[in-house]
Amino acid sequence: MTLITLQNVSKIYPPFFKALININLEIYKGDFIILTGPTGAGKTTLLKLIYREERPTSGEIFYENIPYSKIKSKELSFLRQNLGIIFQDYKLFSDLTVYENIKISLVLSKKFVKDTKLLIYEYLERFNISQKAQKKVKELSGGEQQKVGIIRAIIRNPEILIADEPTGNLDPASINEILEIFKEFNKEGKTVILATHDPVILNQNLGKVVKLNRGELLEDV
Amino acid sequence: MFKYLSKIELKQSIFYYLFLFIFFFFWNFFSLFIVFFYLNIQNLIQTYEDKLPINLLIFSETNPLNILNLSSEIKKIPYVKNIVVISPEELLEKSKKDFPSEILKVFSKEELKSQFPYILKIYPSSIKDYPALKAQLSLLTKTNSNIEISEPGFFKLIYFAYFFKLGFLVLAITWTLFYLIFLYFLNTLINSYLKSQTQIFLLLGGTLKKFKFLRFLFVGLVLIAAFIYSALVYFYISDSLSSIIPLFKTYPNFSQEYHLLYFGIYIFLTIFLLPWLTIIVSYKNYEI
Numbered sequence: 001m002t003l004i005t006l007q008n009v010s011k012i013y014p015p016f017f018k019a020l021i022n023i024n025l026e027i028y029k030g031d032f033i034i035l036t037g038p039t040g041a042g043k044t045t046l047l048k049l050i051y052r053e054e055r056p057t058s059g060e061i062f063y064e065n066i067p068y069s070k071i072k073s074k075e076l077s078f079l080r081q082n083l084g085i086i087f088q089d090y091k092l093f094s095d096l097t098v099y100e101n102i103k104i105s106l107v108l109s110k111k112f113v114k115d116t117k118l119l120i121y122e123y124l125e126r127f128n129i130s131q132k133a134q135k136k137v138k139e140l141s142g143g144e145q146q147k148v149g150i151i152r153a154i155i156r157n158p159e160i161l162i163a164d165e166p167t168g169n170l171d172p173a174s175i176n177e178i179l180e181i182f183k184e185f186n187k188e189g190k191t192v193i194l195a196t197h198d199p200v201i202l203n204q205n206l207g208k209v210v211k212l213n214r215g216e217l218l219e220d221v
Numbered sequence: 222m223f224k225y226l227s228k229i230e231l232k233q234s235i236f237y238y239l240f241l242f243i244f245f246f247f248w249n250f251f252s253l254f255i256v257f258f259y260l261n262i263q264n265l266i267q268t269y270e271d272k273l274p275i276n277l278l279i280f281s282e283t284n285p286l287n288i289l290n291l292s293s294e295i296k297k298i299p300y301v302k303n304i305v306v307i308s309p310e311e312l313l314e315k316s317k318k319d320f321p322s323e324i325l326k327v328f329s330k331e332e333l334k335s336q337f338p339y340i341l342k343i344y345p346s347s348i349k350d351y352p353a354l355k356a357q358l359s360l361l362t363k364t365n366s367n368i369e370i371s372e373p374g375f376f377k378l379i380y381f382a383y384f385f386k387l388g389f390l391v392l393a394i395t396w397t398l399f400y401l402i403f404l405y406f407l408n409t410l411i412n413s414y415l416k417s418q419t420q421i422f423l424l425l426g427g428t429l430k431k432f433k434f435l436r437f438l439f440v441g442l443v444l445i446a447a448f449i450y451s452a453l454v455y456f457y458i459s460d461s462l463s464s465i466i467p468l469f470k471t472y473p474n475f476s477q478e479y480h481l482l483y484f485g486i487y488i489f490l491t492i493f494l495l496p497w498l499t500i501i502v503s504y505k506n507y508e509i
Contacts, residue, residue, distance in 0.1 A: 091421045
């Protein structure tokens with residue numbers, strides 16, 4: 001079943017910068033997509049179009065055959081509630097604590113959780129940052145912030161996990177931990193879209209590799 | 222959820238709320254004074270409008286028929302509402318009590334009467350017709366040296382008050398627009414300051430509804446607090462003014478129902494409706 005379809009999608013940032021050129025891509029339910037390419041290839045732009053932080057200049061994106069252009073803002077929030085997004089720049093609420101950042105995400109996902117606090121602490125333990133739970137996010141190191149961003153995305157058990165360079169600031173042990181979580185997700189039939197140029201991840205043969213270069217889709221392996 | 226969003230909103234924009242408090246304190250204070258002066262001037266005009274004529278003094282005229290003819294001629298002037306004729310006899314009778322007794326002994330009644338003029342009290346149709354009527358009557362004084370114009374000293378004050386009244390209306394509209402523009406820009410400023418945080422919330426699947434509601438709540442609370450403080454200062458000053466100048470009354474007068482109603486409408490508009498509208502407008506096209 002096609003989950004997300006990109007049809008002749010182009011994105012041009014004013015005045016002339018072509019971030020994506022005529023992209024055609026189909027993502028099926030349960031796919032593990034590795035989006036790769038050099039810096040500036042258009043990976044982040046493509047992800048932003050999928051979670052609709054950006055709109056395409058031309059072309060159309062479909063979610064379960066519903067065109068994004070027809071999705072109203074209220075429906076958009078339902079769509080995003082089913083996504084788990086790991087941002088390259090973390091996008092955390094800097095004035096809130098680690099615990100509060102994760103709880104907001106969990107509450108917004110509207111998933112029933114018996115004991116929210118327990119669940120959050122379980123994840124924090126798993127990533128070795130439980131002692132930082134009541135610290136403000138802005139007091140954490142880059143790697144710790146990245147871990148909070150990852151927990152925030154995966155704790156809501158989303159239908160689609162979108163990760164933009166999730167391992168940039170992490171140590172090898174944490175990278176392996178995260179990749180294991182991604183694999184578990186995928187095994188449960190959930191879709192993972194991972195943008196990276198980290199050779200460690202690329203060599204692991206996790207799924208379908210989609211290569212981008214200067215905004216163009218080079219191969220769909 | 223509201224607890225966390227409140228934290229985000231307040232920590233990032235406490236300075237703007239403080240600014241709003243100070244702004245609204247003074248804005249409301251001056252608004253109440255605009256209304257205070259407007260209503261007092263209106264009150265003053267209503268009190269004196271019908272009571273202040275232009276007096277035409279006609280000396281050396283002994284024939285009442287000539288006075289009647291002149292009076293009917295003046296009545297034809299379009300700005301004239303009414304004319305009251307006071308004869309020298311009536312004037313003498315009214316003034317007698319103020320005369321020194323020696324004068325009354327030395328001069329006969331006829332001699333005294335001859336010194337008094339006929340007075341035509343000419344009431345204008347409206348206070349704004351006063352200059353035109355005065356110009357027409359001045360023509361009479363130019364052609365006849367026995368006729369003089371006498372106007373009450375504060376007639377001019379009332380006349381200018383009439384135009385001040387109109388000026389206040391323009392001021393009130395401009396003042397309200399100023400408030401609306403200020404609220405809109407303040408909201409836009411807070412929105413842009415909180416943009417990154419709001420975007421994260423939206424990307425996580427939240428909606429703007431909660432942010433709008435919270436903004437309205439905070440703006441409303443700040444406005445209510447500023448309103449209470451500035452209203453207290455206003456009532457203190459206006460009460461003091463009213464006790465010094467008895468012509469002035471404090472508005473609103475809470476014993477009058479319609480004053481209460483207008484005051485309620487004012488509060489509803491400034492604290493609830495206008496802020497809510499500006500919040501909605503400032504968030505337009507904000508969705509990502």
